[in-house]
Amino acid sequence: MDFKKTKGLTDAPLHYCPGCTHGIIHRLVAESLEELGVLDRTVGVASVGCSVFTYNYFNCDMVQAAHGRAPAVATGIKRARPDDIVFTYQGDGDLAAIGTAETVHSAARNENITIIFVNNAIYGMTGGQMAPTTLPNQITQTSPYGRDVTVVGYPVKVCEMLSQVDGASYVERVAVNNVKNIMKAKKAIKKAFQNQIEGKGFSLIEVLSTCPTNWGKSPADAIKWLDENMATYYPLGVYKDKEATKND
Amino acid sequence: MAKVTFNEDRCKGCGLCVTACPKKIVQLSNRMNSKGYHPAEITNQEACIGCASCAIMCPDTVITVQMK
Ligand SMILES: Cc1ncc(C[n+]2csc(CCOP(=O)(O)OP(=O)(O)O)c2C)c(N)n1
Ligand code: SF4
Ligand code: SF4
Ligand code: SF4
Numbered sequence: 001m002d003f004k005k006t007k008g009l010t011d012a013p014l015h016y017c018p019g020c021t022h023g024i025i026h027r028l029v030a031e032s033l034e035e036l037g038v039l040d041r042t043v044g045v046a047s048v049g050c051s052v053f054t055y056n057y058f059n060c061d062m063v064q065a066a067h068g069r070a071p072a073v074a075t076g077i078k079r080a081r082p083d084d085i086v087f088t089y090q091g092d093g094d095l096a097a098i099g100t101a102e103t104v105h106s107a108a109r110n111e112n113i114t115i116i117f118v119n120n121a122i123y124g125m126t127g128g129q130m131a132p133t134t135l136p137n138q139i140t141q142t143s144p145y146g147r148d149v150t151v152v153g154y155p156v157k158v159c160e161m162l163s164q165v166d167g168a169s170y171v172e173r174v175a176v177n178n179v180k181n182i183m184k185a186k187k188a189i190k191k192a193f194q195n196q197i198e199g200k201g202f203s204l205i206e207v208l209s210t211c212p213t214n215w216g217k218s219p220a221d222a223i224k225w226l227d228e229n230m231a232t233y234y235p236l237g238v239y240k241d242k243e244a245t246k247n248d
Numbered sequence: 249m250a251k252v253t254f255n256e257d258r259c260k261g262c263g264l265c266v267t268a269c270p271k272k273i274v275q276l277s278n279r280m281n282s283k284g285y286h287p288a289e290i291t292n293q294e295a296c297i298g299c300a301s302c303a304i305m306c307p308d309t310v311i312t313v314q315m316k
Binding site for chain 2: 001002005006009013018020021024178179182183212218219223
């Protein structure tokens with residue numbers, strides 16, 4: 001098959017570490033926007049984390065929100081400019097720690113926005129501290145003996161949680177650890193944008209992603225670790241699809 | 249036949265394309281690019297089946313696949 005770089009990405013070289021799968025997720029978002037023909041009316045909201053510079057990479061209008069506040073900023077933009085396509089791109093530290101309230105309530109309100117949630121089970125940008133999504137017994141800079149759930153509690157499963165929120169329209173967890181899963185991730189991301197175009201409301205796609213640098217692994221070993229550990233603790237699949245269950 | 253090209257100076261030598269290729273014809277070269285990484289290269293263009301697995305796996309959109 002033919003493959004060439006999408007117009008949804010700018011020419012700026014990505015600053016991400018070698019083998020960091022943030023880059024793959026960027027491409028899937030950019031391709032989806034290009035294929036849906038909405039690049040010229042899309043506003044992306046960057047968050048705080050390694051992906052803070054996404055405003056340099058997506059070929060659409062971008063703003064950058066304070067830590068965790070991207071869904072609130074996106075809500076404002078979408079309500080003021082309902083014809084624009086509005087998305088956020090957030091890490092797990094951003095979305096599932098400091099931004100939990102914004103996430104849950106934008107879902108509860110069924111805001112017609114699309115959230116791309118990159119779960120790499122760690123705080124990447126700040127040097128590898130434990131995140132709400134860090135797995136039990138996972139070693140990080142702030143859990144050097146492994147995450148002890150009796151002291152710091154259990155990981156937050158965002159898709160499972162949001163599937164219980166009546167407002168949320170579409171919630172799916174995907175991964176970018178191999179070609180097949182990347183194709184599935186693309187389909188989910190595109191559908192999340194299609195939903196917004198059709199006014200169906202809140203869509204969130206959680207993407208399991210690697211952080212080779214702070215996991216202390218080679219890019220290939222990081223992919224393997226995602227396979228064997230993350231994808232088992234965070235099962236892939238559709239957690240909510242209001243459209244699909246409407247007639248049940 | 250397919251033609252695979254690498255935007256070499258954008259490559260970070262991560263090797264994800266190497267593991268993704270079902271024909272095992274992608275490798276990291278001994279050269280160094282302008283960023284100081286060993287860029288990926290194709291060893292046997294004739295054996296390429298044009299599946300684009302390498303390009304789909306590349307985080308930095310270094311790879312272009314053209315069918316002809
Ligand atoms: C209000 C505020 N608190 C804390 C920080 C420090 N900080 C920067 S990025 C970050 C977490 C990033 O982790 P994540 O969202 O998982 O993204 P990643 O870097 O892993 O892609 C934190 C806590 C900040 N910038 N602002
Ligand atoms: S620190 Fe981790 S998440 Fe951030 S760019 Fe590097 S590998 Fe990616
Ligand atoms: S297109 Fe497929 S066969 Fe050809 S180099 Fe890439 S992964 Fe290998
Ligand atoms: S996946 Fe991309 S960046 Fe990594 S070695 Fe291959 S071409 Fe280079």
